Amino acid sequence: MKLLVVIASYKVAHLTIDCLRSIAGEIASVPGTHVAVCENGTGDDSAERIQKAIDDNGWGSWCTLTAVNPNLGFPGGNNFVLRPFLQSADPPQYVLQLNADTVLRPNAFQALVDFMDRHPRVGLAGSRLEDPDGTPQVSVFRFPSPLSEFEQGVKLGLISRLLSRWIVAPPVVNETYEAEWVSGASVIIRREVFRDVGMLDEDYYSYFDDVDFCFNVRKAGWPIWYVPASRVVHLVGQSTGMSSKRPKRWPSYAFEARRRYFLKNEGPLAAALADAGLILGNILWRLRVLLGKPDSSPPHFLSDAIRHSVFLTGFKLKPVENPALVSSQQIEVRRFQASQAG
Numbered sequence: 135m136k137l138l139v140v141i142a143s144y145k146v147a148h149l150t151i152d153c154l155r156s157i158a159g160e161i162a163s164v165p166g167t168h169v170a171v172c173e174n175g176t177g178d179d180s181a182e183r184i185q186k187a188i189d190d191n192g193w194g195s196w197c198t199l200t201a202v203n204p205n206l207g208f209p210g211g212n213n214f215v216l217r218p219f220l221q222s223a224d225p226p227q228y229v230l231q232l233n234a235d236t237v238l239r240p241n242a243f244q245a246l247v248d249f250m251d252r253h254p255r256v257g258l259a260g261s262r263l264e265d266p267d268g269t270p271q272v273s274v275f276r277f278p279s280p281l282s283e284f285e286q287g288v289k290l291g292l293i294s295r296l297l298s299r300w301i302v303a304p305p306v307v308n309e310t311y312e313a314e315w316v317s318g319a320s321v322i323i324r325r326e327v328f329r330d331v332g333m334l335d336e337d338y339y340s341y342f343d344d345v346d347f348c349f350n351v352r353k354a355g356w357p358i359w360y361v362p363a364s365r366v367v368h369l370v371g372q373s374t375g376m377s378s379k380r381p382k383r384w385p386s387y388a389f390e391a392r393r394r395y396f397l398k399n400e401g402p403l404a405a406a407l408a409d410a411g412l413i414l415g416n417i418l419w420r421l422r423v424l425l426g427k428p429d430s431s432p433p434h435f436l437s438d439a440i441r442h443s444v445f446l447t448g449f450k451l452k453p454v455e456n457p458a459l460v461s462s463q464q465i466e467v468r469r470f471q472a473s474q475a476g
Contacts, residue, residue, distance in 0.1 A: 136166030137247060137322075138219050138226035142211035143173050143234040147180035149369060151187040154197060156238040161196050163244040168226075169197040170215040171234075175205030175458055205458035209334035209343045217333065225325055232366075233319040237266075239365035246322040246364045249310070257327040257356025258348065260316025261364035262308070271368055272303040273317040274360045277349060278395070280407035287415020287439075289430070290422075313360045314352070318344030320366040323351075330354045335398075337453035342391040349399050383433045389442035390454040402449045409443035 139157065143150040150171065161167055173181040181201035188197050200215050212231060219226055228250055230243070242261060249259055263273040276282070281300040285293055294301060321344070331350045334343055348358055396405035416436040423429045440446065 135168060135219070135224050135226040137164050137168075137228050137230060137243065138216070139167065139169040139230045139232055139243075140212050140216050141169065141171045141232050141234050142208055142215075143171060143176070143180065143184065144205055144208075144211070145176050145180075146234045147173075147176070147183045150180075150184055150234040153232070153234055153236055153238075154184075154187065154193060155191070156236075157197075157243075158191065158193060160238050160240070160243050163241065164247050167196060167243065168219075169193075170219065171197065171199045172206075172211040172215045173199060173201040174208075174211035175203045177203065205456070207336065207339040207454075207456050207458075209338050210336045213333045213336060220325065220328055227325055229323045229325065229328070231318055231321050231323065233368065235369040236263075236320060237367040237369075239367065242320070242364045242366050246361055249359070249361045249363075250322055250324060253359070255357060256324070256359050257351050257354075258316070258321060258323050259359045259361045259364075260313070260322075261320035261366045262360075262362035263317060263319055263366055263368040266367050266369075270306045270308070271370070272306055273319070273368075274304070274306075274313045275302050275316070275345070276300065276304065276314045277345065278302050278392075278408065279400075280404060280411040282411075283408045284411030284415040287412045288418045289415075290418070308362050310359065310361055310363070313358050315345050315348030316358060316360055317368075318347070319368050320364070324356070327351055327354070327356055330356070338391050338394065339387045339454045339456045340391070341388045342395040346395050346399065349395075381430065381432045384435065384438060385457070386438075386442065387454050387457060389438060390452075393442060393444060393447065394451065394454055397444070397449065397451045402444070405444050405449065409439070409445060412439050413443065 141150065141153065157169060171184060173184060181199065185199050188194055188199060202211065202214055206214055216229060228247060246259055246261065250256060260273055263271040265271065279300055281297050282302045285297045285301055331354050335346055338346065352358060396408050416439060419431065420436055
């Protein structure tokens with residue numbers, strides 16, 4: 135197999151079908167391509183709707199659907215459908231991890247595959263992500279650090295200019311270049327990378343799994359590149375509801391994922407400094423808001439950052455709590471209590 139495309143769908147069956155429709159127009163551009171969709175525990179008729187679209191449109195020759203329940207998290211859902219293909223007699227040369235809330239522009243697949251074929255030492259490459267109107271999204275990043283956390287919190291132009299070398303999201307450029315990490319919304323991965331690094335870390339539920347994976351890909355000696363010739367529309371935050379354009383309160387698992395990333399990859403001191411930087415920066419930001427600055431922060435961000443910091447939660451490396459599993463456990467407890475009461 136040349137290319138395996140893996141899509142984990144959660145609460146976005148309609149967007150998954152739109153994504154598959156865009157793939158149908160590109161599937162012939164890379165012979166030997168297969169698409170594996172994981173319906174990741176939405177809990178309604180999403181799997182039936184996706185399967186019906188596959189059957190009605192004749193996509194079954196190149197697309198298969200696997201349904202799991204409950205939700206395994208983004209890394210778990212991807213790994214669930216990817217693992218059997220990597221262990222098969224004909225494993226894919228490349229794996230393309232693609233968000234369900236994406237739509238391919240023409241040549242999106244071929245541009246990535248051609249780039250990887252021409253650069254056999256590159257381990258991973260990301261697409262240019264953009265809004266439906268073509269406006270580019272930031273999809274190339276630097277690894278987070280205590281200084282970047284402070285800059286993110288304080289949101290002050292002078293500080294940002296002084297710390298420009300550490301800003302996580304640099305300005306978007308339309309050039310092919312080596313990156314520290316790229317968004318996991320559309321990323322192609324060489325098969326040998328999984329041999330050297332392993333699968334996505336399933337102890338993340340969502341968020342920071344892509345930066346964690348890229349960190350370990352680079353640590354293993356595989357370069358990471360950005361390939362803007364591969365253009366993909368990304369409808370940000372459709373599964374989680376989180377978007378920079380519509381700030382919402384961060385869920386606990388986002389803070390827990392951030393904490394896990396720093397403790398796992400940078401160590402306790404860096405985690406403490408990162409939390410201190412984020413908290414201090416946000417305190418200064420709140421002071422600016424009190425003086426009349428419009429507030430663009432997610433609700434309760436400062437109090438949540440303090441509550442989830444290593445200063446209050448400790449330095450033990452823990453899995454991120456899967457809210458779907460917690461909900462399932464709560465349902466079982468209620469059923470047991472009801473049966474006992476009856």
